[in-house]
Amino acid sequence: MSDSPNYKDTLTLPQTSFPMRGDLVKNEPKRLDIWNKSGIYEKIVSARKAAGAPDFILHDGPPFANGDVHMGTALNKLLKDMVVKSKTMAGFHAPFVPGWDCHGLPIEFKVVKQAAGLEPAEIRRRCTEFAAGFIDIQRASFRRLGVFADWENPYLTMNPSYEASILRVFAKLVENGSIYQSKKPVQWSYGAQTALAEAEVEYADKVSPAIFVKFPIVEGALAGKASMAIWTTTPWTLPANLGIAVHPEFTYVVGKFSDGETEENFVIVRELLEAFAEKTGFVLKETLSEVKGRELEGSKAQHPFLDRTSQLILANFVTTDSGTGAVHIAPGHGADDYVAGQQNGLGVLSPVDDLGHFTAEVGLEELVGQHVFKSNKRIIEILRESGHLLGEEEYHHSYPHCWRSKTPIIFRAVEQFFISLDGNDLRSKALEEIDKVKWMPSWGRNRIYGTVEARPDWCISRQRTWGVPLPVFFDENEKAVISADLANKVADLVEKEGTNIWFETSDEDLAAKLGLPAGLKKGKDTLDVWIDSGCSHAAVLDSHPELHAPADLYLEATDQHRGWFQSSLMLSTAFRGHAPYKRVMTHGFVVDKDTGKKTSKSDDKKGGKPTDAAHFYNKYGADIVRLWASSVDWQNEVPFGEDLFKQVAEPYRRLRNTLRILLGNLDGFTPSDASPEYTLLDKWILERLHEVTRECLAAFESFEFRKVFNAINQFCTNDLSAIYIDALKDRMYCDAPDSPRRLASQAAMHEVFLGITKLLAPILAFTAEEAWEHASFTKGSVHEQDFPKLNPAHAPSETTQQVDRLFQIKAAMQTAIEAKVQAKEFSRNNEAAITLTIPESDSALLKMLQDREFATEFFIIAELSVSVGPELTATAAKTELPLCPRCRKHEPVLTSGLCQRCEDVVSAAK
Missing domain, CATH: 1.10.730.20 (Isoleucyl-tRNA Synthetase; Domain 1)
Incomplete structure (x- = not known):
């Protein structure tokens, strides 16, 4: 044979x-080396600049330098990289200067936790080392993910030049009259012993003791005739009670109430009589009179366990949602309480120290030195013993907690420095600027508008060591010495020496360096870390010649409407008169697909579920992580799990x-x-x-x-x-x-x-x-x-229309072929001889379909016989044409056994 x-x-x-297998884990680092040696980022940016390309500036929001890169951070940086790379390839000059947020509570908290009792200079030295270490770790991860940036020259909020820019922005705020000092309630973390910014507060479920308390009226029309009843979920704030608020327009019932054993007269808002009876057992037996809230103004009630009275005042924030319609007012422990107290001359009392313990001002010796939350039980006992406790229940609610120490916060009045949002119309200007920005998705506009509209004045002083000093001195009377000139002088000094000079130089020497009179003492507070990152428009966009403000785009996760988007907006509006960005893009959090919880550094590897980006690029390759980042719907939360990732x-x-x-x-x-x-x-x-x-x-x-x-x-x-x-x-x-x-x-x-x-x-x-x-x-x-x-x-063109119709014809053929394959008359498409009828409307395709070379190639069949008829039909049979041994098509063959085309090719090759 x-x-x-x-x-x-x-x-x-x-x-x-080009290999079938990418072997990405092994090969990607080699390519990174090539990119690094060739200076790929610099080459791209230089070429675009030399060509006169228009600028596109994406300003990098600084990640915190305190942990590995988790998948949420990776998604953020990869989205930024895809923006920059796509803008570059779209013909833009798109330099990208990465940055890190270095100061602040999380880093100091970890350092102090590792070694208590350190001097400020040593805390700052260790914090610097800590931040620098994680900057290197994160930078290596971002580079490994293929992110192009000016990695050799990032901006760091702990660099002296950056710190000086922060102080110069602060000076501008002082010059504008926006900075003031006041003793007013702030969100205080006793776990971290510092005031907190809005963005440093998270919410968790908490069970609080909720109580109804009797305040006998001792002055006014109802003196000796009735008692005010209040409801509170913070019994520990009762020692700081200075007033009781009622709504001027609500109708209050002055009535005789009984719990079956005793009878007492109370003043309760009409809408809450049933709820009051249900929770205290005191049922209204007789209505003595009805009064509008405004008629109670100026009356006084006896404090239940302290020798002073509470003034009845009017407030529109009183509701009929819960309680009694009368609100216990402690101006030292709540924002609304403080404002109402200021409006009515109540003063401010806040008998709580940095650790959350009562001070001597509490008025009861047995409570001095006790933690406020642990004192709830004893205060309730005191009220019960004195007959002032009317009812008690457990109240389940969402309560603010410190994001770092995880302890519940307290609202506590302390001397702090603030940025006034309504002085100089800063709030209204910022709100106007919001509507000049393009928000992506569009709901971002309403989210930031609502937070700016509702937020209180910005508390900017922090009782921390690791940060930029708040440039203020105090005289012998503890009066603050603060001015734009002083802040600018401190900025100049910091630019040369760094902020350590503030902490390591004596009061006398520092005052002398700054040209201040002797006897002044430097302040111990640092600036809120959101001031640091919020000044990046000045410290980065203004100081890098290749960048500009406003930036074309800011891109961060949804939490930054309360954080960086907002702090940047407020400070830029105050400093330069407009928003620091033209567009803001917001992406959702990466959340565990099973629990719905956000991935974060602190959650990494919990329950055996890795969220560290290094796990994924070391196992699958960076391009798989990049493809994942491109495949998600960034406008919503991004469910994540390794099985989803593998897809x-x-x-x-x-x-x-x-x-x-x-x-x-x-x-x-x-x-x-x-x-x-x-x-x-x-x-x-x-x-x-x-x-x-x-x-x-x-x-x-x-x-x-x-x-x-x-x-x-x-x-x-x-x-x-x-x-x-x-x-x-x-x-x-x-x-x-x-x-x-x-x-x-x-x-x-x-x-x-x-x-x-x-x-x-x-x-x-x-x-x-x-x-x-x-x-x-x-x-x-x-x-x-x-x-x-x-x-x-x-x-x-008509080509696409023709091919679309040919696909429909092919589908009809395929149905006929599959029937024959099922019947085992033949096994492959290219064995099929098709008899096709096309309707008159397809007659323009007739010539094309009659071209054997075209038809057999397009439909991958052996033969096609076509005619025009009433409708589209196709039948299939096994071809009788022989198989060409070279091309494996069923074709008429020559004596050589090859089809004409193959014969020609083989002969020519010979």
């Missing part, structure tokens, strides 16, 4: 060194394989200026590429990376792999290498490869670069390229 000829060597099979591995494999197939088919291809003779399928794939490019460019413009991911993934899976490449295998492998239609398809594939590789570059930074390098017709880095331009010649 003679051997049949082996025609494999006569085929033009795909050839490429992006399949589209990655598919995209990589598509690039490999294209490179294999482009082996030996040399781009030409000559216009190729595109076939219908070539024209169609280029029109599909045109539409995908259009969709992706629009999606990049609106930062909707998920749309880019979906568009390219579907294009590669459906249009390219399942249709175009599948149909063209015969042409690419079996035609002569220089056949016009093969060269035309290579030209089309060349366009497709360039297009999708460039469009993928901002997302698959490593893989796109690897594919670009493996092409014989590319130069430089893919990241130095422009996005593909839309070619009007490839805009959707």
Whole structure:
């Protein structure tokens, strides 16, 4: 038996060194080394600047330098990187200066926890080392993720030049008259012994003792005739009670109440009589009179256990939601209470120290030195013993806690420094600026508008060591010496010496350096850390020549409407008169898919679930993490789990394989200026590429990376792999290498490869670069390229309409073929002889369908007989044509046993 000829060597099979497996964990670090050595970021930025490209400035919000990079932080930095890379490839000069937030409670808390009793200078030295260590860790992670930035020159809020900028912004606020000192309630963490900013407060469930308390009226029309009844969930604040608030327009019942054993007269708002009876047992037996709240103003009630009276005042914040309609007022322990107290001359009493313990001002010796929350029980006992306790219950509610010590906060009046939001109309100006900014998603506008509208004056002093000093001195009478000139002098000194000079220099020497009179004492407070990051528009955008303010974009997670977005807005409006940003993009938190809880540094590896980004790029590769980041809907919370994360591995494999197939088919291809003779399928794939490019460019413009991911993934899976490449295998492998239609398809594939590789570059930074390098017709880095331009010649035309109809016809054929395959008459599509009837409306396609070469290639069948009839029908049978041993198609064959096309190719090769 003679051997049949082996025609494999006569085929033009795909050839490429681009591997099927990415081996990303091993290969990505090698590429990073190449990028670092070549200075890829600097090359890109310099080239764009030299070309006069328009600027696009994304200002990096500083992550805190106190932990590893978790998946939430990774998502944030990758979204920023995709913005910058896509803007660069869209033709912009887009420098990206990364930064870190270095001061503040979390770092100091960890340092002091490790070693108590340290001197301020030593605390600051250790905090500096701590922050610097985590900056290096985080920077290495961000670089490993393929983020391009000026990594050698980041901004750090602990750098002297940055600290000086903070002090100069503060000086401007002093000059504007926005800074004042006052003893008023602030959110106080006794766990961390400092005042807290709004953004440093988190909420957790708490059970509090809620009590009803009797205050006998001793002055006014009802003196000796009735008692006020109040309800409070903070019994520990009763020693600081100075007033009782009623609503001026509410109707109050003065009535005789009985609990079955005793009878007493109380004043209760009409709407809460039933609730009062239910919770205390005191039921209204007789209405003595009804009065409007305003009629009670000026009356006084006896404090239940201290020798002083409480004044009845009017307040519109009183509600009928719960309680009695009479609100216990302790101006030293609540924002509303403080304002009402100021309006009515009540004064401020706050008998609580830094640790949350009662001071001698509490008025009861047995409570001095006791923690306020532990004192609740004893205060309730005192009220019960004196007959002033009317009712008691457990109250379950959401209560503010310190985000670092996790302890419940207390509202406590202490001397602090504040930024006035209503002085100089700062609040109203900021609200106006909000409406000049584009918020993405649009609900971000309402969220920040509401927080700015409702927030109290900004408490900016912190009782901490690790931070920028609040530049204030005090005279012998403890009066603050504060001025814009002084703050600017401190800024100049700090720029040369750093902020340590404030903490390490004596009062006398520091005063002398600043030209101040002897005898003054420097302040011990530092500035709120949100002042630090909120000044970045001045410290970074103004000080880097390649940047500008306002920035084109700020991009952070949703919590920053209370945090960095807001602090930046307030300080920029005060400092320069407008918002520091033109657009603000907000992404949702990465949350555990099972618990719904936010991933964070403190939660890492809890319950065996890693959230550290290093776990994922060390196991799967950075490009898988990048593809995941591009695939999520950043406008909402992002559910996360390793099983969900793994799902992006399949589209990655598919995209990589598509690039490999294209490179294999482009082996030996040399781009030409000559216009190729595109076939219908070539024209169609280029029109599909045109539409995908259009969709992706629009999606990049609106930062909707998920749309880019979906568009390219579907294009590669459906249009390219399942249709175009599948149909063209015969042409690419079996035609002569220089056949016009093969060269035309290579030209089309060349366009497709360039297009999708460039469009993928901002997302698959490593893989796109690897594919670009493996092409014989590319130069430089893919990241130095422009996005593909839309070619009007490839805009959707009748070609797309024709092919869409041909797909419908193909579906009818496929139904007929599958029936025969099921009946086991034949097993493969290319064995099918199809008899097709098309309706009159498709007669324009008749000539095309009668072209054997076109029909067998497009439909991947053996034969097609077509006629015009009443409707679209197709029947299938097994072809009687022989199989060409070279191309494996059923074709008429010559005496050599080959079909005409294969005979021509083989003969020419000989």
